[in-house]
Amino acid sequence: MTNQDQISTRTISSLPNELLVAIVAAGQDCGTDFPPRAFKSEWILSQVSQRFRDVILGAPALWTLIQTDLYDLRAVETLMLYLERSAAHKISITLRSGSQYPEGPLRGCLTQILPHVERLWTLAITMSGRAIDALAPFRDVQAPHLQHLKVVITNYRNNNESIEIFSAGAPTLSSLRIDGLKLQLPPPPSWMASLTHLEVLERRALDYNNLLAAMTVQCPLLVHLHLDILWEFEEASHFHIPSLKFLQISVPDTEDEFFLEAIVDLFDTPALEEFIIYGTHGDQIFTLFNLTSLPHSSFPALTSFSFISKTSCSCEKDIPFSNSISAPPLALFPALSSLTLVNQCFTHNLVKDLFGPSSQPWPRLETVTLCPKKDIFDAVWDAVKDAVHSKSQRREPFPRLRFFRTLASLEAWQGNEPDVEMFL
Ligand SMILES: [Zn+2]
Structure with missing residues (x-):
């Protein structure tokens, strides 16, 4: 030594x-x-x-932090060891199973957790729909200290069934994510009092939109909402959430140019600061940006708006495009300071209209993030160069431009460094 x-x-x-x-x-x-x-x-x-x-x-x-992959029965032993060693402390449990996993370890772990439900602070479960009955013992119990609940169900096929869990109450619940299965709605009133974050992903359930809208009205502290659901357009479908700051939604990418404004009009969320929409097309964005008002919605506080397309489309080939954004610019979004367009068709038209030679000045817009589709990359880059040139000739400020050639994932624009960044 x-x-x-x-x-x-x-x-x-x-x-x-x-x-x-x-x-x-x-x-x-x-x-x-x-x-x-x-x-x-x-x-x-x-x-x-x-x-x-x-x-x-x-x-x-x-x-107190138990995080286990449920491949085999050793996971149950490990969980039991942690449950014993954590004594009376509050516990945070993350379990992952799936369709390729044996069901025994998941069922074993859930059985062991049940007597400790009073100590649960976080419960996050990813599991196959096949084993959904293993959650049944949790249906009628109370979770007095539960703050974070996440249930992700993979490959579940029964559209009509819904999950009911902790129906005796979860009075300190602040974040809830239910993915792949309908949540029994409305949940107990005690669930909603302290809820700040809600994520619901289930694209098959009918009438879910209306039930969720009714639920969120009961959540006075809700600031973060992520919905990937089927959309309906009735009076009951409107979301009135005065406290909401962040909203992320997905829309079907097969809809027409008026679909986006109809979706946006579902949200009466006047304090909203950040809005992310997946599945949009460029023509829908033009229609939205040309509006001066909407019947139900206004966005006086919205500073960041992002449009992300999940799949490539052939809109540029199929739709003759002659729109342009009219004055007053972005009347519906007067506080907008950051605009993001990822994989959007007609991005070059949007750049031209928003910043080109005949555009209005945008004193509040500080950052534009662009990641064009491959087939219009050159057209977008040319539109950017023209826009920069005309702005500098008119001595108008140009926003900070973040330009990505490609993204490893659709979310990469959020954390990654762009390929080109321009400050003028
Ligand atoms: Zn398109």
């Missing part, structure tokens, strides 16, 4: 207990996403020495 090794071994083994616990805790995070933590600090450091083991096992708070 070298001197260096002796020093570092001595340094580690002489760590005060409190510092050791703090180091283990610092190595943990409480996310519910997979893959699980690669380095489970409580697990690995408790095997370093007997003293480490005693200290770490004697700190129940270090055993």
